[in-house]
Amino acid sequence: MSVRKIIALLAVSLTAVAGVALYVGTASAARQGRGSVTMTVQSGTLDVLAAPCGGRPLVVDLANSGSQGAYVDVFITPERPLVTSHDVISTYVPPNDNVVLRAQVSAPLGSAGGTHDVSLRLGPRGPRQEAAVTVTPKPSGPGANLALGGPVSASSTHGNFHVCGGVDGNANSDDWSTRTGWNDGTRAVFPDTYTVAFGGPQPIDRIVLYTLDSVRYPAARNGLRDFDVQVLGNGGEWTTVSRVRGNTKGRLEFSPDPVVSTTSVRVVALASNSGDYSRIVELEVYQDS
Amino acid sequence: MGRNVEIGPALSDPGRRRFLGYSGIGALALAFGPLQAEPSTLTREVSRFKDNPFSLGIASGDPLPDSVVLWTRLAPEPLASLGGMEPHRVPVGWQVAEDARFRRVVRQGTATARPEYAHSVHVDVRGLRPGREYFYRFKTGNEISPTGRTKTAPAPWATASAFTFGMVSCQAWFDGYYTAYGHLAKEDLDLVVHLGDYLYEYGVQTNGGRPDTPVPGKFHTPTIHLSDYRDRYALYKLDPELQAAHAMAPWLVTWDDHEVVDNYADLAHPSAPPEDFLVRRANAYRAYWEHMPLRTLEPTGQNMSLYRRFTFGRLLEFSVLDTRQYRSDQACGDGLKTDCEQRLDPSRTLLGDAQEAWLLGGLERSQAKWNVLAQQMMLSQVDFNTNPGQAFGMDLWDGYKPSRDRLLNGIVERKVSNPIVLSGDFHRSMAANVKQDFDDPASPTIATEFLGSSVSSGMDGADMDEFGSQFLAANDHIRFYNGQRGYMTFNVTPDTWNASYRVVPYVRERGAPVFTRASFAVEDGKPGLQADSKSAARGRKYLSASEVEPPEPLKGNRK
Structure with a gap:
């Protein structure tokens, strides 16, 4: 929550906001007429990729102009095919302060392109506000990153991470654990696997793997050390296209030669330089690149 | 505040x-x-x-x-x-x-x-x-x-002949099954004391510790909002063994850090500035109140008074403490530290001034034979370093040494009858003689500490591990260690305090048996572990440091 930063945004946007919902506290903490919370959608029109990890956060600001704290419920109803991470978000809003909420909006793989609304209400009977969301079909074909947005799965995922963190388009290790990245959930237990699927066979000729590598967390100390890159064969068997041992680099590129056709690529982590966890910042898979 | x-x-x-x-x-x-x-x-x-x-x-x-x-x-x-x-x-x-x-x-x-x-x-x-x-x-x-x-508690003037209670803490849902609760529910107890970490803020992954219980996607992210904490309590409370333990006896509950977020201190946490963090704390405190059998009023905002006192006739009195809400920020950036001067700063506090005064005042007035501090952190010194030079966890009482000295000296000055310290948080069992000065072996033992292990946090563990060997070697006042999951039971009479470490050898699979790994007695008027009996180890015998979940100060960066 970077409430302070959002306050500045709010000051700019308030003048232009129409249809701000007013919610006079029915929550227990707010005595009648004292708690007064307004809701504003901050995120503008969202562009989501029609893939399991292609969602974007809907950012909602709740501002309490009253002298009493308030507990409020935001009811979130997506229009099909949109899906939201939450249907209700409840929070405390301090007096004369504001709180920023985020709800992830996504569209299932295969959804058609188009614009749809997410409807928000402050309180069960509050007035509706609509937020527009544009759905873009997942790209495919020459030059496209087939891994972007998943579907992705892992042998396990640490509780502070999301399995999508390695296919979210953010390969920046400086954002590790705050905005992006995948970290397995079983300390000092190997192998760990991270698997991306394409929904059908695709010819691929380039795989790019980013393991954790920043000034604070250099790959030589925190990155993957020993791992195999594998592709799924027609018979359900995994074939190793590259075997890496003793790695200390943050970015590695593999070019299957000849081009292979596969429905899925996975990284099998056998050891990390820290000996505890496997850490992937981004996995990219390309064809005709 | x-x-x-x-x-x-x-x-x-x-x-x-x-x-x-x-x-x-x-x-x-x-x-x-x-x-x-x-x-x-x-x-x-x-x-x-x-x-x-x-x-x-x-x-x-x-x-x-x-x-x-x-x-x-x-x-x-x-x-x-x-x-x-x-x-x-x-x-x-x-x-x-x-x-x-x-x-x-x-x-x-x-x-x-x-x-x-x-x-x-x-x-x-x-x-x-x-x-x-x-x-x-x-x-x-x-x-x-x-x-x-x-x-109900005995009448205040009654001299109960015996009182039995259980003690639990630290129940990470994703680390394993609540087998310990299943066994606890079959004990005949007058009371259960929960020392915190009832809930963990971390995301629950479907492929985590309970692969047979898939959870919706909203459980995959850490708890921030009131609705997140409510949903997480619901997930935890669905467990039938936890429900059975609640249905067996009344509970005295207090929280530690994970009911809000790992290692927060008052309004200090690296995830957000205090003016933002207070919203998360308000959400977490409200959800805690909603889901616990508490008499206190519902909290409004970021504060909630939780420390309180319970008297069971003339036999025993519990001071239930809150070591999170009022504490100074961890010294020297938290973690495991050697030669940290800040931990010796007398202006820093673990309990906050009001709670400290309330605690010492209550101990002074107590009419009870046994006076129990039901609290979160290991009170006794835990030196992690077997070599010369000392290394201490900054989140523990060791990180707040003058605060601990005030408490221990206060107990001595007030001639408190039979002080007993209960603690959790550490995901391992220890028993310790609480010394007035831990660095002086000749210093008197003034109280007895029972650190109870976790119900599930830390996964299976082992009877002994590399950390336990070091703790026993470096800390003469620590007399027992076990690195598995379980709970404790206490049988209290006017003459003797009996403590049993009840251990389940594994939690990653259902159906583990329970056994008493060790028992200790404390005699009236003689602080310290006076007698003990031990049984053979079961489950994993030993884990090296790389194989075991490390104790808190070694877990790395805070989230």
């Missing part, structure tokens, strides 16, 4: 009470909350629910000689938002009887499950008789809850 602290559980101004006390056997009385004008929120009887509304079980807690708090929450769809309830009030009937068949009902009434409290119900049942076993249940519509057993 500047908030008035409510002292003691039963002595607060009755005008502020949420519940109406009443007297007269068989009287029908209402246990409504304050009837604030909320015109948009109606009370509606619901006769049919989509599913069992008592899916999260029942509980009782905060026992007094004449009173106990009953708890439940209506959640016909426990993992759905708002538990699958519509946003209006629902009446919930309750009964307390002397027998499990409810032939001798002594109290009954109707409470209101309110949407703003996630349809949780807290009933402070008054007019009960001291030192008695009771049975309770709830009813809403056509649905009747399971029956719980509870027990």
